[in-house]
Amino acid sequence: MMNRIKIFNRSIFALAMIVMALCFTTCQDDALPGTSLDIDPNKVLLITDFQAPGAEEVSIDEENSVVNIVFPCGTDLTNVTPTFTTSAGNTTTPVSGTAVNMSIPVEYTLVNGNLFRNWTVSASVRCITGFLCDAPTRADITDEDVKAAADWFFANYEGDVAKFVSMEDIKNGTVDLSEFKVLWWYYDRNDAFQMPAISQDPAVLVSVKDWYKAGGNLYLAGYANQYLWDLGRITDSYNRVIGGGGGFENGDTWTVNVVINQEHDRSSHPIYAGIQMDNVDGRKEFPVLGAGWREDHNYVIEKIPEFMVDVIGVPVDPNADFNRNPNAYNEFISRNNAEWLGTWGGINDYFMAGMLELKPNTEFQGTAIFQGIGGIEYNQNEEGTINPGGQNVHQGNINKLTKNTINYLSTKN
Structure with a gap:
C-alpha cells in the first residue's frame, strides 16, 4: 500500500x-x-x-x-x-x-x-511490541516516569502493534507471549530498590525466560535490568550502581558517551540513528537530561576492570592504565557475548557500562538491550527552583533513542 x-x-x-x-x-x-x-x-x-x-x-x-x-x-x-x-x-x-x-x-x-x-x-x-509492566493495568501505574513512558509509547505506536502486557496476565496464562517480537520493561521507583514480587513469580520467570530463549527480544531500562540476572542471561555478580530516593536538583546537563575508552566508537549503532553527537575530549556524547530535578536512578555495571582482574583473573596490561586494561574489555564482552554501547558522559575508560547489547547465545536466541543510565528519565520532576516546570529540553533524544531501540529489536531474528 x-x-x-x-x-x-x-x-x-x-x-x-x-x-x-x-x-x-x-x-x-x-x-x-x-x-x-x-x-x-x-x-x-x-x-x-x-x-x-x-x-x-x-x-x-x-x-x-x-x-x-x-x-x-x-x-x-x-x-x-x-x-x-x-x-x-x-x-x-x-x-x-x-x-x-x-x-x-x-x-x-x-x-x-x-x-x-x-x-x-x-x-x-510492523511488529507487535509489548509494554511489560508489574502493574495489573496501565491505570494502576503509580511511578511518574513509568507512566510517562507508557503514555509516550501508546501515543506513538498504533494499537495493532502496541500492547500492554501485565505480569499478572502472564502469571494467569491469559497472554500469549509468542505474539510479541519485543517486550519493553522500564521499571522505576523512588524508595529503596527491590524488584516487584510479581516479577519473581516462578510462572512469570519461566514464561519470559522461555520466550527470550526462543528468540523474543528484550528492551530493559532502569531497574528492570536486574531481570537479566534473574533470567540467567548474565551470571557474573558484577559491582553495580543502583540509585534510589527522590532525587535532587542542579544546573548540569547529563549526557551519554558512546565512544568506549575513547577507542570503540558506537555512534553508528542503529539505536543512535539521527541523534546529534557532540565531540568532547575524544568521546562522542549526546545530552539526555537538562538542568533541574533529577532522580539519578541508575542501574549500571561499575568497576569492570577490577572485577575482571580480581575475580575472573584476567592479566593486568603493563602498558595501559588499570581502568583501560584491554584484557578486561575483551573478557567482559566475550563472556557476555555483548556489545558495549554507552557509558555516563565523561567516562574515558572501561570503568563502567551503562548501555549494552546482549546478543544471542546458545541458550538465549533473543537479543536484549540493557539501558541503565539514570539520566534517561521520561518525566523530569516539577520540583526545585532551577526548572520548576520540569521541562527536559533533551527529551527528544530520549524518545528517539527509545524508538530506535524498539525498531532495532523488531528487526532481530
Missing part, C-alpha cells in the same frame, strides 16, 4: 523557487559549492515514486525530503534494493537499484545542475 504525502502544491512551486532566492540559507535546495543558487523553476529536486521489495507502506513527504517505509515483521533491513524515480533532470547518489542497509536511515542526494537536496529514507518493521 502506498500513501504518498503531498505537501507542496505544484501550482505554486515556481513562486516558491523565486522566494527561495531570498531565503536559500533556510530552504532545502542548496547550491553546490562555488556556485550561485539557481532559481530555474523547472529544476525540481523531488523523489516522485519509491518502491522497496516487500514493503507494506511507503510515504513520501516532499516538504521535509523524507521517505518512510514500513516492512512486515521479521524483514531483514540490512540488504534492501529499492527503486525510485525522480523529477526530470536529476541524478542521484546512491542510484536507483542499489542495495543499501536500511537498518539505519539512508541519505539520498539529488542533484540538478548546480542545485542539490538531501533526502532521508527510513525503514521500520
Whole structure:
C-alpha cells in the first residue's frame, strides 16, 4: 500500500523557487559549492515514486525530503534494493537499484545542475511490541516516569502493534507471549530498590525466560535490568550502581558517551540513528537530561576492570592504565557475548557500562538491550527552583533513542 504525502502544491512551486532566492540559507535546495543558487523553476529536486521489495507502506513527504517505509515483521533491513524515480533532470547518489542497509536511515542526494537536496529514507518493521509492566493495568501505574513512558509509547505506536502486557496476565496464562517480537520493561521507583514480587513469580520467570530463549527480544531500562540476572542471561555478580530516593536538583546537563575508552566508537549503532553527537575530549556524547530535578536512578555495571582482574583473573596490561586494561574489555564482552554501547558522559575508560547489547547465545536466541543510565528519565520532576516546570529540553533524544531501540529489536531474528 502506498500513501504518498503531498505537501507542496505544484501550482505554486515556481513562486516558491523565486522566494527561495531570498531565503536559500533556510530552504532545502542548496547550491553546490562555488556556485550561485539557481532559481530555474523547472529544476525540481523531488523523489516522485519509491518502491522497496516487500514493503507494506511507503510515504513520501516532499516538504521535509523524507521517505518512510514500513516492512512486515521479521524483514531483514540490512540488504534492501529499492527503486525510485525522480523529477526530470536529476541524478542521484546512491542510484536507483542499489542495495543499501536500511537498518539505519539512508541519505539520498539529488542533484540538478548546480542545485542539490538531501533526502532521508527510513525503514521500520510492523511488529507487535509489548509494554511489560508489574502493574495489573496501565491505570494502576503509580511511578511518574513509568507512566510517562507508557503514555509516550501508546501515543506513538498504533494499537495493532502496541500492547500492554501485565505480569499478572502472564502469571494467569491469559497472554500469549509468542505474539510479541519485543517486550519493553522500564521499571522505576523512588524508595529503596527491590524488584516487584510479581516479577519473581516462578510462572512469570519461566514464561519470559522461555520466550527470550526462543528468540523474543528484550528492551530493559532502569531497574528492570536486574531481570537479566534473574533470567540467567548474565551470571557474573558484577559491582553495580543502583540509585534510589527522590532525587535532587542542579544546573548540569547529563549526557551519554558512546565512544568506549575513547577507542570503540558506537555512534553508528542503529539505536543512535539521527541523534546529534557532540565531540568532547575524544568521546562522542549526546545530552539526555537538562538542568533541574533529577532522580539519578541508575542501574549500571561499575568497576569492570577490577572485577575482571580480581575475580575472573584476567592479566593486568603493563602498558595501559588499570581502568583501560584491554584484557578486561575483551573478557567482559566475550563472556557476555555483548556489545558495549554507552557509558555516563565523561567516562574515558572501561570503568563502567551503562548501555549494552546482549546478543544471542546458545541458550538465549533473543537479543536484549540493557539501558541503565539514570539520566534517561521520561518525566523530569516539577520540583526545585532551577526548572520548576520540569521541562527536559533533551527529551527528544530520549524518545528517539527509545524508538530506535524498539525498531532495532523488531528487526532481530
